């Protein structure tokens with residue numbers, strides 16, 4: 001690797017929600033920070049753009065940034081369905097590009113933060129990172145906020161075994177008004193399909209862990225389900241990406257992982273924006289204070305533990321899973337149970 005062109009206190013790889021949240025927190029110090037992002041445009045990412053209640057409470061996203069806010073959601077299992085309602089918003093949808101623009105605004109005009117786009121990191125050593133054009137940048141602290149296929153995680157030799165895949169159609173339409181979740185063990189195994197309306201498009205997708213249902217089978221089942229539901233995807237864009245939910249630590253000496261790179265995505269629900277933001281902030285606070293114990297990451301890990309247990313139980317149930325989904329529909333009329341479910345998923 002060439003000698004480093006410039007040295008920074010902190011180099012962050014990836015300008016997703018984790019990298020930008022981390023930089024915002026670090027920018028309050030005097031440290032010199034460099035963010036390297038491989039894409040030319042910051043923001044677009046394959047994602048359904050759903051933020052649940054805990055997310056918007058923590059992130060304090062301005063209302064005008066949200067595409068659609070939902071006070072109710074409909075759950076479907078076989079021929080039954082039920083609608084959960086609440087006085088407050090349960091979920092809202094956001095556009096990832098608009099969301100990134102909002103995050104970026106907090107970094108505008110700061111002299112200690114530099115963002116370089118179109119800069120893919122292709123090599124890392126103990127002191128510096130190198131780009132495709134072979135230029136390199138030295139670091140004191142390195143932060144891998146580079147998503148599900150993190151090169152920092154690879155450099156650290158951290159294994160990744162628990163990975164989910166999520167696929168979706170983004171269809172330009174305002175036809176869909178309801179937030180809906182579909183549980184069908186035969187098609188989606190222990191996972192689900194969703195309809196997330198945005199203001200000018202809809203995300204219709206599903207997810208699974210490919211060890212239980214291969215990506216090919218998931219896509220076949222998804223298409224079957226779409227045609228059964230008469231969902232016209234002819235104008236839609238099909239896309240898919242991985243969600244890393246294999247958490248194995250966030251701190252490795254002077255190198256840190258945040259968000260999907262740390263395996264903090266949810267293997268059960270597919271969520272990861274909240275985890276990315278919280279872990280990005282917590283990593284920054286740890287860089288600034290060696291003794292900081294990162295309570296936010298502890299909370300994320302506790303939710304992860306509960307979700308993983310629920311997911312494993314659903315996987316183990318095999319053919320009984322559909323009966324459980326079916327039984328859940330009338331059961332969610334029970335307010336106490338709804339409260340518990342919403343705590344897990346919103």
Ligand SMILES: Cc1cc2nc3c(=O)[nH]c(=O)nc-3n(C[C@H](O)[C@H](O)[C@H](O)COP(=O)(O)OP(=O)(O)OC[C@H]3O[C@@H](n4cnc5c(N)ncnc54)[C@H](O)[C@@H]3O)c2cc1C
Pocket residue numbers: 013014015016017018019036037038039043045046047048049050051119120121122145146147148149150151165166167168205239240241242243258259260261265270271272273274276
């Ligand atoms: C289909 C689908 C639907 C989803 N829906 C939701 C949802 O509704 N709600 C939710 O909360 N989560 C959802 N997620 C998960 C969510 O998208 C991720 O968890 C979240 O984006 C993670 O944020 P991050 O900052 O950790 O990583 P990312 O958003 O992946 O950002 C990583 C950044 O690093 C950059 N990068 C990667 N490698 C390099 C490199 N070598 N050099 C420089 N830059 C690099 C990438 O270009 C990217 O900008 C969904 C995921 C999928 C696949």
